Amino acid sequence: MNSKIVSIKDFSFYYGQNKCLKNISLDIAAREVTSIIGPSGCGKSTLLRCFNRMNDLIPNTRVEGTIHIDEKNIYAADVDVVDLRRKVGMVFQRPNPFPKSIFENVAYGLRINGVKNKEFIADKIEKGLINAGLWNEVKDRLRDNALRLSGGQQQRLCVARALAIEPEVVLMDEPASALDPIATAKLEELIVELKKKYTIVIVTHNMQQAARISDITVFLMQGELIERGKTSEIFTRPSKKITEEYITGRFG
Amino acid sequence: MNLSKRSQKKFFEQFFGFGFLRLCMLAIIVILVIIFYDIISKSWGVISWEFLTQLPRKGMTEGGILPTIVGTVLVTIITAVLSVPLGMGCAIYLNEYAKVNKLTRLIRISIRNLSGVPSIVYGLFGVALFVEMMHLGTCILSSGLTLGLMTLPWTITASEEALKGVPMSYREGSLALGATQWQTIRTNVLPYAIPGMLTGTILGLARAAGETAPILFTGAAFSLPGLPKSLFDQFMAMPYHLYIMSTQHHAIVKVRPIAYGTALVLVSIVFLMNLSAIILRYHLRKARQE
Amino acid sequence: MNAARFKEKFVQRAFLFNGILVIMILAGIFLLLVINALPTFKDVSLKEFLTGTNWNPSSDYNPAYGIVSMVVSTFMVTIGSLVIAVPIGIGTAAYLSDVAHPKVREIAKPVVEILAGIPSVVIGFLGIVMVGPFIAKLTGTYSGLNALNGSILLAVMALPTIVSLSEDALANVPKSFQEASLALGASHWQTLVRVKLAAASSGIIAACMLGMGRAIGETMTVLMATGNAPAFPSGFLNSVRPMTSTIAIELGEVPYYTTHYHALFAIGLVLFLITFVINMIADIVLHRYERNFR
Numbered sequence: 001m002n003s004k005i006v007s008i009k010d011f012s013f014y015y016g017q018n019k020c021l022k023n024i025s026l027d028i029a030a031r032e033v034t035s036i037i038g039p040s041g042c043g044k045s046t047l048l049r050c051f052n053r054m055n056d057l058i059p060n061t062r063v064e065g066t067i068h069i070d071e072k073n074i075y076a077a078d079v080d081v082v083d084l085r086r087k088v089g090m091v092f093q094r095p096n097p098f099p100k101s102i103f104e105n106v107a108y109g110l111r112i113n114g115v116k117n118k119e120f121i122a123d124k125i126e127k128g129l130i131n132a133g134l135w136n137e138v139k140d141r142l143r144d145n146a147l148r149l150s151g152g153q154q155q156r157l158c159v160a161r162a163l164a165i166e167p168e169v170v171l172m173d174e175p176a177s178a179l180d181p182i183a184t185a186k187l188e189e190l191i192v193e194l195k196k197k198y199t200i201v202i203v204t205h206n207m208q209q210a211a212r213i214s215d216i217t218v219f220l221m222q223g224e225l226i227e228r229g230k231t232s233e234i235f236t237r238p239s240k241k242i243t244e245e246y247i248t249g250r251f252g
Numbered sequence: 253m254n255l256s257k258r259s260q261k262k263f264f265e266q267f268f269g270f271g272f273l274r275l276c277m278l279a280i281i282v283i284l285v286i287i288f289y290d291i292i293s294k295s296w297g298v299i300s301w302e303f304l305t306q307l308p309r310k311g312m313t314e315g316g317i318l319p320t321i322v323g324t325v326l327v328t329i330i331t332a333v334l335s336v337p338l339g340m341g342c343a344i345y346l347n348e349y350a351k352v353n354k355l356t357r358l359i360r361i362s363i364r365n366l367s368g369v370p371s372i373v374y375g376l377f378g379v380a381l382f383v384e385m386m387h388l389g390t391c392i393l394s395s396g397l398t399l400g401l402m403t404l405p406w407t408i409t410a411s412e413e414a415l416k417g418v419p420m421s422y423r424e425g426s427l428a429l430g431a432t433q434w435q436t437i438r439t440n441v442l443p444y445a446i447p448g449m450l451t452g453t454i455l456g457l458a459r460a461a462g463e464t465a466p467i468l469f470t471g472a473a474f475s476l477p478g479l480p481k482s483l484f485d486q487f488m489a490m491p492y493h494l495y496i497m498s499t500q501h502h503a504i505v506k507v508r509p510i511a512y513g514t515a516l517v518l519v520s521i522v523f524l525m526n527l528s529a530i531i532l533r534y535h536l537r538k539a540r541q542e
Numbered sequence: 543m544n545a546a547r548f549k550e551k552f553v554q555r556a557f558l559f560n561g562i563l564v565i566m567i568l569a570g571i572f573l574l575l576v577i578n579a580l581p582t583f584k585d586v587s588l589k590e591f592l593t594g595t596n597w598n599p600s601s602d603y604n605p606a607y608g609i610v611s612m613v614v615s616t617f618m619v620t621i622g623s624l625v626i627a628v629p630i631g632i633g634t635a636a637y638l639s640d641v642a643h644p645k646v647r648e649i650a651k652p653v654v655e656i657l658a659g660i661p662s663v664v665i666g667f668l669g670i671v672m673v674g675p676f677i678a679k680l681t682g683t684y685s686g687l688n689a690l691n692g693s694i695l696l697a698v699m700a701l702p703t704i705v706s707l708s709e710d711a712l713a714n715v716p717k718s719f720q721e722a723s724l725a726l727g728a729s730h731w732q733t734l735v736r737v738k739l740a741a742a743s744s745g746i747i748a749a750c751m752l753g754m755g756r757a758i759g760e761t762m763t764v765l766m767a768t769g770n771a772p773a774f775p776s777g778f779l780n781s782v783r784p785m786t787s788t789i790a791i792e793l794g795e796v797p798y799y800t801t802h803y804h805a806l807f808a809i810g811l812v813l814f815l816i817t818f819v820i821n822m823i824a825d826i827v828l829h830r831y832e833r834n835f836r
Binding site: 052054057059060082083084085086087089090092094096097098099108109111112113158161162165 | 351352419421422423424425426427428429430431432435439440444
């Protein structure tokens, strides 16, 4: 078992009066793929977006409990959210490349961090695109607008963009939900490849996907953590009846 | 039988109802056509290159309206210099930084009320603040600043609309990469919002260029011997000139053609500004759809 | 890193200040009006100012500072304009949202915007050269520069506001309302009148109030077209002098810092308060309306 990199303790999230996440405790190991599954509205995306504090953008929300990443509580008062987000990358549900060139999309994270050295940037971009499995498809048209890429390419570009600043953890929020089956397969291959270097947490509504790519599966329902375990075990002999019902498709 | 009678009634009701609505639309179009026809037909004879490029002569009964064009352009520039940065800044605050709280609500209420303050009250305010308190006197600067404050709420509203048009995912994507909020706004929001902001701003400036009441007592002059030499000079302006030529001049009937000519030039300039904004907006929409 | 954080804070503060500036400007307008209006009441009682019908500040023997005549004039001209503009405005909005072919709408909407773009002084000018003589010929009056003329012009000025805001209100009515009504066998017209207009009513009322606010504050058109007789108005075919005209005419002539000068600021203050109240009411109505649908 690898060492844990993310450690969530007794964590709750409130939207107004509504308690969306209820006293969740969970550890996430380094260099593994952890998938979070559960029926829609169970809070899985909300939980994911707490890891890089993207929920700060939503007014009228608050949290209780702690999330430690690298032994540091990310909700502590002295934490710089900007630093945190450099360390914890994110890929969104819908591909959201910026309306800039492919090159500039990947360079964005470096540029905002003050990197000026052109060779360094070019090198990072190449590595990022190679890591994202996109290099061969786009190497001849790096100056093209990223919006001209196909949906699957756009999403892998977003992965490259996130990887270029070398985060420790990569969050993926239903990254394949807007993609066709072939693009999805490519993305899944990529995710499995990426776990050699990165810790990946992925939210998905697709249970086969979770089964295919993840080492650990977490089942969430109505804001509560029902079960966490090795993916092979969760999908073959879940310890809770309700998990079994969900997995076998009795509801959801 | 009964039912068909009722549906017949329904049909006629709708026929006349929609007829009335069409008449309403037609009324507005007719009003616009009459306005343009009257102005254009009666000013056609006066408009010439000389009319646009010469000073008025013989007690403004002959000659051109150059000083009024220059004055209006200068004042509008001052207006833009004050209103555009402040308006964009306020819009950025409201759309990017502001939280949902009492202060934000108060700012929004203030904006709505500012846009409802009568133009003549802005004129009074301009006299009290710029002309008297700040001792700027009646001049281009005072008038421009007064108009700048008047256009501020329009600039804010238009800029905020443009900012709202930038997809949230651009901001999220940037923030998730560890960009600070200002970096995100500067590099990934403003570049896509600025064309839209400009569209709304041009519309506001066009309205400002045609305003008379705020400049009546803050700097516009009845008649001046030449062009203004500095921003602290009084100036002649197209809308004020039209007002004078149609109500205050000693030979009103004689100068009526000049009044019509001034009206046409004024309407044309405002119209051209509007048109450029509309065209810009059209291209923006198309670009966004692609 | 610390410098970057400091910069972030600084930028945020600057924008915050920019936002607060707007409140300060509104407060500043109010404050300067009050400061400049107050000295009026050293010489004139508030009661005389608010209830007197005689406005004659330049008289040497017996200056009078009653604003009732001009307030009545203002409301007369405004109400006259609403009588014309409200039906046409709502009708046009309904036409644009429910009757017009999308292609027609594409052309018709800019028409309304162009109308909104015509400077008030040009409308006032047309009041003198076109509407005035027309009214004079029609009614046999001398000049045609009267309350009716002002009402017609203000209607033209208020129309674009009423049309575009009413159309927004109609567009915001959920489509399901309309579909439900049509499915019950109501005609398009019945649906429009009984469902859509009813559902959008508060938005439309707010639109009309904002149009009214615009008409009350409008200066150049009434200044040029209403004839400017400072007497108590006796009918739509008489000359009137609304509040805005009074300020526009007299501020250019008075010596600064006299009672007369301050009294003009007092009129401005009254005008400010009237439009403020109207805007606030419109705001509340609109707010309630938005809450209903979101």
